[in-house]
Amino acid sequence: MVAAALTAATWGSKPGTIVLVIAGVFLAASVLSAVHHAEVVAHRVGEPFGSLVLAVAVTVIEVALIVTLMVSGGSGSETQTLARDTVFAAVMITTNGIVGISLLLGALHRGTASFNAEGTATALATVCTLAVVCLVLPTFTESAPGPEFTGGQLAFAAVASLILYGLFVVIQTVRHRDYFLPEEDAGPDEHADPPSNREAAQSLGLLLLALIAVVGLAKLESGAIEDGVAKIGAPPSAVGVVIALLVLLPETLAAVRNARRNRVQTSFNLALGSAMASIGLTIPAIAIASIWLDGPLVLGLGATQIVLLTITAIVGALTVLPGRATLQEGGVHLVLFAAFVFFAVSP
Numbered sequence: 001m002v003a004a005a006l007t008a009a010t011w012g013s014k015p016g017t018i019v020l021v022i023a024g025v026f027l028a029a030s031v032l033s034a035v036h037h038a039e040v041v042a043h044r045v046g047e048p049f050g051s052l053v054l055a056v057a058v059t060v061i062e063v064a065l066i067v068t069l070m071v072s073g074g075s076g077s078e079t080q081t082l083a084r085d086t087v088f089a090a091v092m093i094t095t096n097g098i099v100g101i102s103l104l105l106g107a108l109h110r111g112t113a114s115f116n117a118e119g120t121a122t123a124l125a126t127v128c129t130l131a132v133v134c135l136v137l138p139t140f141t142e143s144a145p146g147p148e149f150t151g152g153q154l155a156f157a158a159v160a161s162l163i164l165y166g167l168f169v170v171i172q173t174v175r176h177r178d179y180f181l182p183e184e185d186a187g188p189d190e191h192a193d194p195p196s197n198r199e200a201a202q203s204l205g206l207l208l209l210a211l212i213a214v215v216g217l218a219k220l221e222s223g224a225i226e227d228g229v230a231k232i233g234a235p236p237s238a239v240g241v242v243i244a245l246l247v248l249l250p251e252t253l254a255a256v257r258n259a260r261r262n263r264v265q266t267s268f269n270l271a272l273g274s275a276m277a278s279i280g281l282t283i284p285a286i287a288i289a290s291i292w293l294d295g296p297l298v299l300g301l302g303a304t305q306i307v308l309l310t311i312t313a314i315v316g317a318l319t320v321l322p323g324r325a326t327l328q329e330g331g332v333h334l335v336l337f338a339a340f341v342f343f344a345v346s347p
Contacts, residue, residue: 003030004209007216020224027217027246034210034250035257037203044200049173050266054251055273057208061215062086062247062278063285081298083286084135085240088305090278091131092340093248094271095124095312098255100333102267103319105259107327115265117323119172119179123272124320126168128313130279133157136309139300147300154297158284165280172273182265211250218246234345241344248274268320304347308340 003026010019034054042050066083106113134157139147149157172180195203229238251274255267283299290297301309315336319329 001209002026003033003213003217007213007220010220011216014223015220020221023217023220027214027221030210030213030217031249031253034207034214035253037207037210038250038254039257040195040203041200041207044194044197044203052169052173052269052273053204054207054254055270055277056281057211058247058251058274059277059281061211062090062244063282065215065219065243065247066282066286067289080295081237082240083282083297084299084301085237086244087278087282088131088135088301088309089241089244089340089344090248091127091275092308092312092337093244094251094275094278095127095316096333096337096340098248098252098271098274099268099316099319100330100337101252102255102259102264102271103325103330103333104327105256106262106264106267107325107330109260109262112324112326113259113264113330114324115268115320116179116181117321119176119265120268120272120320121317122171122176122179123168123268123276124313124316126164127272127275127279128316130161130164130276130283131309131313133160134279134283135299135301136306137300138298139302139306146296147298147302148296149299154287154290154299157299158287161280161283165276168276168280172269180265180269182263214250215247218243221246229345232345235347238344241341304343308336308343312336 006023006026010023015023038050038054038057041053044050045053066086103113106115137157138149138153141149141153143150143153194200225242226236226239229236229242251270255270258264258266258270286297315329315332319325319333
């Protein structure tokens, strides 16, 4: 609550170094708070609903942050590509960074990390389809100049994204819920009594408050991040990568804690669910917001980004189809994540 109050007090301002340091401390505290309350809610509603709650909550706040930055940023080139850069960063962070560290921890725990191949493959296929429709096709369409969609093409992509995401939620929570449940429940929390409805509702409210604080304070720190990025000679798109890393910290920590408990499937639910929500909810929201925003909306990825997305899809499929993975697969995904970060800073 203090972090949220600090967010409100500093919104739209350019504070000094001392305030930025204090905000950084409360940003870290908000991340830890979000992880705690997300686990309380997840324990009450069970999987896969718990992972869905955190993924959707983070994505809704992420969309609000993107729209806010696009509105306040005017019609510059950085603003035109902000949605693309943020969504692509979220996809690469989740499908390589979070998946890689989850596999690494799961394999260290049991020798091999086991998960449900059916559910994970379904989620990965949906993420890849959404990424191609919304981020790759604009580079190759011919109706609009540059890597952009026309109004009709953007509307199609938005509707297709909502349909695919909605269908996946039904599959994950109703028709094939068993595909997304951990194969083995480990850890002391699994045998504890679930929290009451009142405690779960309280944690849900505090989770949303913590996520608002995370995004608000990340926006507050964005000025200092921009200065740091400029000093090292990185392109402006690297700012979106850093902010995406901050916003996704709650899900990353939650995935790590589940992987250490041998619940790799829950970690995958968090990672791939976040990637899916990031595209499936952000693109429709940005499509609606573009009616009022000035300037073109650039969604098409560059050649380097398309190559990284392609190898991520191939490696991801080879990883999830057997239903188990070793340290090697975890290392491959982490190297791909490192390559994404490196070439984002040094394109």
